[in-house]
Amino acid sequence: MEKVIEAVDMTKKFGSFVANDSLTFNVGRGEIFGLLGANGAGKTTAIRIMCGLLRPTSGKITVAGMNVYRQAERIKRRIGYMSQSFSLYEDLTILENIRFYGGIYGLPERVIRRKSQELAEKLDFWRIRNSLIGSLPPGWKQKLSFSIAVMHRPDIVFLDEPTSGVDPDTRRQFWDLIYETAAEGITVFVTTHYMDEAEYCERVCIMADGRIEATGSPADLKELYGAGSIDDVFVKIARPPRG
Amino acid sequence: MRIVWFIVEKEFRQIFRNRMMLPFIFLMPIFLLVVLVNAATLDLRRIDVALVDNDLSQTSLRLTGKFEASDIFYIPRAYTSLEDAFDRLQEGSVDMVLNIPAGFERKILREEGAQVQILIDAINALSAGLINYHSQAVVADMNRELLTGVTPESAGAGAPAIEVSHRQWYNPEMDYRIFMYPGILVILVTIVGMFLTAVNIVREKEAGTIEQLNVTPVRKYHFIMGKLIPFWIIGMFEIAFGLLFGALLYNVPVEGSLFLVFLSGAVFLFLVLGLGLFLSIISTRQQQVMFLTWFFMLVFILMSGIFTPVESMPGWAQQVNVINPFAYLIRVFRMIMLKGAELAEVQGDLISMAIFAFIVLTSATLLYRKTAAG
Structure with a gap:
């Protein structure tokens, strides 16, 4: 399978603190790849390096076939990103946000209009298209924010804990969107600390204390560790049995 | 773009x-x-004066009259003692004390050279300067009148030979x-x-x-x-x-x-x-x-x-x-x-x-x- 992300010994140090310790992994085109770990395991650091928001200390990293050291700005045209903190403009309407993000990714007016209509149909928001984002419930904001992050049809979309703080029903709807997107050939790189969400991913990396402890499909990992769920796998990795 | x-x-x-x-x-x-x-x-619009007139003569009245006749000096009331007037200055209710000592007129008539005392609240140095300037102008005017009026025969000699004329450019008013x-x-x-x-x-x-x-x-x-x-x-x-x-x-x-x-x-x-x-x-x-x-x-x-x-x-x-x-x-x-x-x-x-x-x-x-x- 064609690789869209390749990281070899990706390391990030903040002073003496090692946030990412020689991470090596790769992600294939169209894959849904999950980075799992407790808070503070180094997931956000890893995602921020790949998006070009943070410079790595060392390691060889290519995203969409480009080098993160030298081609960060070109990478930015080929990726989408949804950060942990909500990042649409609360004081703009749904349509205005779509227009703005479409515009800065260089989509022509005609395409922006078409995308707005498509999104409105898909998410069923035509009725409230002129409402300010700030007035929408969190689940709505998250779905919109994701749809806007993939509006310019990037090679890869990075989702940093996209479902934290939303109810289980909205989380399921959100994962439906992720599946649809992946089916269109967009690679999805998602971090989460909800272990049940790992089951939705095709392949996962489990991180603890800045290191990758295990990589594989959820089924393989469960078999390898003799566990009933990814949650059990995680417990075994994070707290290995003594003796 | x-x-x-x-x-x-x-x-x-x-x-x-x-x-x-x-x-x-x-x-x-x-x-x-x-x-x-x-x-x-920074325009000085109004200067409140505490007056102490211990002379109460025609000449002292003429001087206070000159102050009152100008646009900016106000003399709300006169005080009999300098201490009272000074208290007003201390509490800030007036900007200036005008003290005319007893014997003011007599000294002028005898051409001994009389004095008036002006006490200015100088907390704001800038406005104190302006108060000083304006009171000097009034006193100087009075002087000129006295020189020309009291001894009419010396009028020609006493009048200033050079008169400075003012004209405010760029902001005439x-x-x-x-x-x-x-x-x-x-x-x-x-x-x-x-x-x-x-x-x-x-x-x-x-x-x-x-x-x-x-x-x-x-x-x-x-x-x-x-x-x-x-x-x-x-x-x-x-x-x-x-x-x-x-x-x-x-x-x-x-x-x-x-x-x-x-x-x-x-x-x-x-x-x-x-x-x-x-x-x-x-x-x-x-x-x-x-x-x-x-x-x-x-x-x-x-x-x-x-x-x-x-x-x-x-x-x-x-x-x-x-x-x-x-x-x-x-x-x-x-x-x-x-x-x-x-x-x-x-x-x-x-x-x-x-x-x-x-x-x-x-x-x-x-x-x-x-x-x-x-």
């Missing part, structure tokens, strides 16, 4: 949707231009408001340019949307232009608004070319926008950037020569004004608006502002990072 346009469009949408922003852009200027221009005046107006306009433009820009950018940092922009193809010069252009336009609008308002309300003239006023305003705006940008880059919270901008504005305003003449500042303070953008534009505005200065007379200041603006904008752009070095 299309990216810049999308950012500008978004900024205008947000500015006009913000409930705090519109009053800031439209009401604050009116407030500043009406209240500050009238209040921040000595209207302090016309002097203040260009300065207040500069403050106004700065609040819009520096303060609003800085707060706007830091707000985007706080909301986390700036991080989102940093993973998009928006380059830093796109971002900076997109942020500065709207406030530049609003700043130019404020200048136009201020000039119109001043002309209608106070007859503030624009003796020189209107184009030159806008040209210097435009250059100045680039400078203060750059400073606002700079401060927003080194700040992470709105409170922080507000504190920083107010600090700079306060120092710049007080040292700019808007209230006190730069020429009377100590040498080091005049040196500091080399980096004070306010000092440049206030000088340039006053020159063009009140004196009708031509380009040749203000081009030195314009070039300095342009160089300054270039340095500030360049260093702010270099300082702005899309990638955290971490």
